[in-house]
Amino acid sequence: MWLKNTWYVACTRKELDALGDRPLGRTICHEKMALFTGSDSQVAALEDFCPHRGAPLSLGRVCNGHLQCGYHGLQMGVDGKTVEMPMQRVRSFPPIRAFPVTERYGFVWVWPGNAAQADVALLPTLDFLEHPDWAYGGGLYHVQADYRLMIDNLMDLTHETYVHANSIGQPELEETPSTTSVENGQVITQRHLSGIQAPPFWQMAMRAQGLDHQASVDRWQICRFTPPSHVMIDVGVALAGHGGFHAPSHLKAYSVVVDFITPETETSHWYHWGMARNFKPKDTELTQQIRTGQGRIFGEDMEMLQRQQSNLSHWPERRLLSLNIDAGGVKARRLIEQHIAKESRELEL
């Protein structure tokens, strides 16, 4: 179904901060968690279950770096061991599960599997998310569909013509075939268009880069899936004939669509979406404008995915087609299955 010994995005630092001294309750890979910021601004993720009477710790408050249960005041440490409780000796209280958790690129990452294997070296490298020449804006959707339907969606952008007909769909995209490969544990589906007119969004970006927005361009979409469920999409344009994606920086404008897809249950997931761009990075108004537009467009996918899930649940025995345009999603699922099989073998040893 999904990988467990891996890092998933649980939330953003901003989401946590917005709650003040309240923790955040979130279910990830079926694990109910309470996320909060402990002492020294260290983020923690605990099973959302007070060992005293089973109350959800996420209804409590953060208190001196501990999570205080909102029912009878038990204080839980970031390691899942009870620290104190009024008038009680807590040493023999059963510990609750503490999930490995770390923070990077503005996101909080949790490891829902075997804590002994958690290793921050396994976090994805996404330097552009903290590079000063780049700006980032994004949001979160809760989607009632298997997380793999979102991967399928992002690894086949031909759907833009139909789902996003009124926003970003373009006939040229559909008419150009894509190629899919698996390299270094990544699935890459890419489409390159040559000598076309830039669409409005990219004309705007070209002007911001000091380029002639009327010039003929080469355009690319490079979707990169990495396990467990991240999809980064390089999108951009370069003056025609200079190498497209590989053109020198001053001849192109580009950005990265960032998608962190976190399973919640078999039929629901958390969808953290955003866009990182390297043009006009200080323009916060532009960041907000892009974020609003992207949020609206990604919202259009939600009804489709949720109704697709409902159909697949209704007809569980039906086999789907795997066309060339589906290669990205199909290979991504295969990679996930290989990793899950590897996890199972490790468990048996």
Add this chain to the structure above:
Amino acid sequence: MWLKNTWYVACTRKELDALGDRPLGRTICHEKMALFTGSDSQVAALEDFCPHRGAPLSLGRVCNGHLQCGYHGLQMGVDGKTVEMPMQRVRSFPPIRAFPVTERYGFVWVWPGNAAQADVALLPTLDFLEHPDWAYGGGLYHVQADYRLMIDNLMDLTHETYVHANSIGQPELEETPSTTSVENGQVITQRHLSGIQAPPFWQMAMRAQGLDHQASVDRWQICRFTPPSHVMIDVGVALAGHGGFHAPSHLKAYSVVVDFITPETETSHWYHWGMARNFKPKDTELTQQIRTGQGRIFGEDMEMLQRQQSNLSHWPERRLLSLNIDAGGVKARRLIEQHIAKESRELEL
């Protein structure tokens, strides 16, 4: 549970037209369907499942007489075979189910069973629904109850005194016994009242026919059930002593309550209700007025039926009473069961 090899009302032509180039998603006898108008205004009903990735076709658009999937643009023909898809060879795509469908009397009829047996000669004959001397107005309710509870309701109008106490209930109705018979595959429950004062609705109808609305009248209610689940109710008044229902046209005023009851699931159905009348047929304001009143009255039945369903689901083992007033519903259910048994036997051959 319900007949499958038969015609059910799926929707009205008006419902389809109001959607423009959008199809209508509707579940009938557990079959999820996408209904739309193909080329030459021919209506089509397809399984609501795109063979590509399982998206619901009812989220798509009608395009050159085909149903285009709203996810990746697959175009489905009215016969359930894929016609085309951008950049794809579709010949080997698995077909989806196309349901026999036809249009008559302003309604769209589907055949959820074996398509080979579908025959438009089996459609009910309801000529008054398209006769120029008659007018029709009606509506649609989605009811969370077994469709047979609605049949029971319509085949026993003594409930009017209680459910519709503030609108059409009358003590004379309850005091007059009804008779029930099975003739030519129809269940007929009728009640005839003699020498009574016409109630307000019929006084209005008598005036429209040029009759003295104060005159003593004979009144009738003749409920006719035909499989799979249609109930037509002749209602009217005639000047007393002229034969009641059989009185010459110029001495009476009457109309037909039209009920098409379409199963959705074991505990829900679509209820198409309406009234056809032969007085003042050109008076569209009157049509609207009657429609509003009838909609309000039929809405009163909904809570009762839904709560009755909830009770029957809670006490599944309880047996109900079958009194004389229930004869219409009981015989209608028996007729349905006989037809279902016949369907099963045909399946075995």
Add this chain to the structure above:
Amino acid sequence: MWLKNTWYVACTRKELDALGDRPLGRTICHEKMALFTGSDSQVAALEDFCPHRGAPLSLGRVCNGHLQCGYHGLQMGVDGKTVEMPMQRVRSFPPIRAFPVTERYGFVWVWPGNAAQADVALLPTLDFLEHPDWAYGGGLYHVQADYRLMIDNLMDLTHETYVHANSIGQPELEETPSTTSVENGQVITQRHLSGIQAPPFWQMAMRAQGLDHQASVDRWQICRFTPPSHVMIDVGVALAGHGGFHAPSHLKAYSVVVDFITPETETSHWYHWGMARNFKPKDTELTQQIRTGQGRIFGEDMEMLQRQQSNLSHWPERRLLSLNIDAGGVKARRLIEQHIAKESRELEL
């Protein structure tokens, strides 16, 4: 799970009266009931199922002391036998269950178990609820949690410091240990504070009694659980050094928190809460003011209990801790289990 051969509060007389000639539908210990006032103001509780076609009797009307079904007019007597139905001979109609029911202290009490064992002598004695020197105000909440979680809640008031931090929580309460005992079939958890300053509510009560509200006081909380699920809590203050709870009446001010907890399903219950007081009993504005405040405070418990229930349903195998503060709830549950075991043994004989 719960006792059956016992009296539970079903509703208040006021709730019934507010419905006029309509009955009240309510599920108690999984039994769907229709409650109404029959002839001579006698309250009745019938299975909410018309023997004719299964319609809920709670949609009907009270008519000459009988409950008339709102579908076809069957009239049901308070003993569960059909009295009459238009045009029908009803003698052979199957009876429905009539639950023993009685009225006392402004509440309607039902006995969901074996009617033969119902005995009004088993009703709790709560004289203060009808004594002229006392006033009572209360309300009803529907809580999506096992009724025993509410008992736990009320038998351990240390939760006030956390759940009700902004209203009635006080540090002195938490710092004073409680004792729990089982006496005469009651579980009693009590906490006594000596020589403290009265909190605002009790200062107000002292003034009403003509006492110096600044004086040092002794304070008490005595939670009394009696099966099946009633919790009465004596709360009050007395001038310090005069015996606390046992001080002479003119030196103290006190009230009783009244809780009738009625199981609905395994994970839901009806919570009738209120406060009886013996100061300013004629002051109806004060009654309303206390009622509003108590309703708001008890509402704070609801989210906690419902989320706790959701956690316990998610982790059904987890064992909870039983600390000294939980003694009241734990002993109450043990008492309930003993009574249930006794019921089972009686059933076997």
